[in-house]
Amino acid sequence: MITIKKQYSLLSHNTFGIDVNADTFVEYSSTDDLKQFLHDKEIIGNPYLHIGSGSNLLFLSDYKGTILHSRIQEIEVIENANDHVLVKVGAGVEWDNFVAHCVSQGWAGAENLSLIPGEIGASAVQNIGAYGVEAKDLITQVEAIEIISGKEHIFSNAECNYSYRQSIFKSELKNKFIITYVTYKLSKHPVYNLEYGNIKAELEKYPEISLTTIRQAIIAIRNSKLPDPKVEGNAGSFFMNPIIPRSQFQALQMQFPTIPHYDIDQDHVKVPAGWMIDQCGWKGKTLGHAGVHSKQALVIVNKGNATGNDIITLSREIQASVKNMFNIEIHPEVNFIS
Numbered sequence: 001m002i003t004i005k006k007q008y009s010l011l012s013h014n015t016f017g018i019d020v021n022a023d024t025f026v027e028y029s030s031t032d033d034l035k036q037f038l039h040d041k042e043i044i045g046n047p048y049l050h051i052g053s054g055s056n057l058l059f060l061s062d063y064k065g066t067i068l069h070s071r072i073q074e075i076e077v078i079e080n081a082n083d084h085v086l087v088k089v090g091a092g093v094e095w096d097n098f099v100a101h102c103v104s105q106g107w108a109g110a111e112n113l114s115l116i117p118g119e120i121g122a123s124a125v126q127n128i129g130a131y132g133v134e135a136k137d138l139i140t141q142v143e144a145i146e147i148i149s150g151k152e153h154i155f156s157n158a159e160c161n162y163s164y165r166q167s168i169f170k171s172e173l174k175n176k177f178i179i180t181y182v183t184y185k186l187s188k189h190p191v192y193n194l195e196y197g198n199i200k201a202e203l204e205k206y207p208e209i210s211l212t213t214i215r216q217a218i219i220a221i222r223n224s225k226l227p228d229p230k231v232e233g234n235a236g237s238f239f240m241n242p243i244i245p246r247s248q249f250q251a252l253q254m255q256f257p258t259i260p261h262y263d264i265d266q267d268h269v270k271v272p273a274g275w276m277i278d279q280c281g282w283k284g285k286t287l288g289h290a291g292v293h294s295k296q297a298l299v300i301v302n303k304g305n306a307t308g309n310d311i312i313t314l315s316r317e318i319q320a321s322v323k324n325m326f327n328i329e330i331h332p333e334v335n336f337i338s
């Protein structure tokens with residue numbers, strides 16, 4: 001099935017809660033419907049964008065073009081081996097529904113990624129990550145349709161060029177392919193990944209360690225520090241954590257002895273952008289209709305009726321402060337759409 005709406009409000013399709021319209025909004029529920037649409041309507045040459053649930057988007061104005069959205073909803077086991085399963089999932093399935101399904105089936109690997117908003121398609125674009133796990137650790141292949149030709153293409157994990165919050169779909173192939181299905185490999189013999197953040201401490205509140213309690217612990221931690229987009233519009237972490245040369249980090253450590261960091265490799269270190277923003281005094285501050293979340297300085301929130309430009313104005317002030325204090329440039333994780 002395919003539905004096409006004109007002058008359609010995107011308010012319920014972006015977690016920042018920005019009130020803009022799309023000229024045309026298209027939803028399809030199968031690969032064939034999508035191919036038919038691409039065949040019938042020449043969208044190349046006019047603005048178009050495929051979205052998921054809009055939890056990493058910032059709309060700066062009405063969208064003068066076509067917004068596409070997948071309603072492909074299947075979850076299918078395509079290989080059931082002794083130690084693992086391969087599960088093919090439609091791009092329109094909500095990511096956290098898939099995680100809940102894996103946990104309920106006893107399939108391990110995705111539990112640390114519980115409660116990340118968004119849909120399956122975007123998980124493969126964004127390489128979502130949390131608590132020491134990234135989508136790339138689970139993805140075996142990505143099925144997509146090339147917009148210009150309407151042809152199906154299968155990308156192996158290696159072809160997706162994954163790195164921190166990056167993939168080929170965000171770089172060389174940005175806006176060139178529509179992801180229809182993603183296949184994940186989950187383990188039947190869980191190896192728990194509890195080293196990151198305060199998972200271990202949270203798990204002490206539970207009688208045992210299992211996929212279910214890890215999921216519950218992560219949901220509890222996330223709920224305690226991240227704003228609910230339904231209450232206060234936001235897109236999660238607004239900035240990426242910068243990766244800097246170790247020599248630069250060592251010099252900073254002399255000046256800021258408590259600066260946290262994660263080792264990337266021998267020569268590089270990741271520094272939490274939220275810590276730096278907090279040091280600059282931004283936590284809980286408001287500028288116009290936008291603000292910095294009071295519990296997590298990495299999250300910019302819509303304080304009510306913010307426009308995309310209100311959010312950008314605040315983000316630029318934050319970037320300037322961090323540059324001024326630490327001589328580090330921080331870059332948005334959120335996709336700006338104009």
Ligand SMILES: Cc1cc2nc3c(=O)[nH]c(=O)nc-3n(C[C@H](O)[C@H](O)[C@H](O)COP(=O)(O)OP(=O)(O)OC[C@H]3O[C@@H](n4cnc5c(N)ncnc54)[C@H](O)[C@@H]3O)c2cc1C
Nearest residue numbers: 051052053054055056117118119121122128129179235236
């Ligand atoms: C409260 C909150 C917490 C968050 N926590 C985390 C976190 O812990 N870790 C993390 O990594 N992210 C986090 N995020 C960010 C967000 O959840 C992810 O980036 C998510 O993958 C976005 O999914 P979406 O479906 O909303 O995609 P959208 O925001 O709609 O789109 C994201 C990108 O994917 C593209 N896209 C979407 N679907 C398709 C498709 N089918 N084919 C091709 N391209 C497509 C879009 O064009 C866009 O470039 C958080 C966000 C919020 C609001």
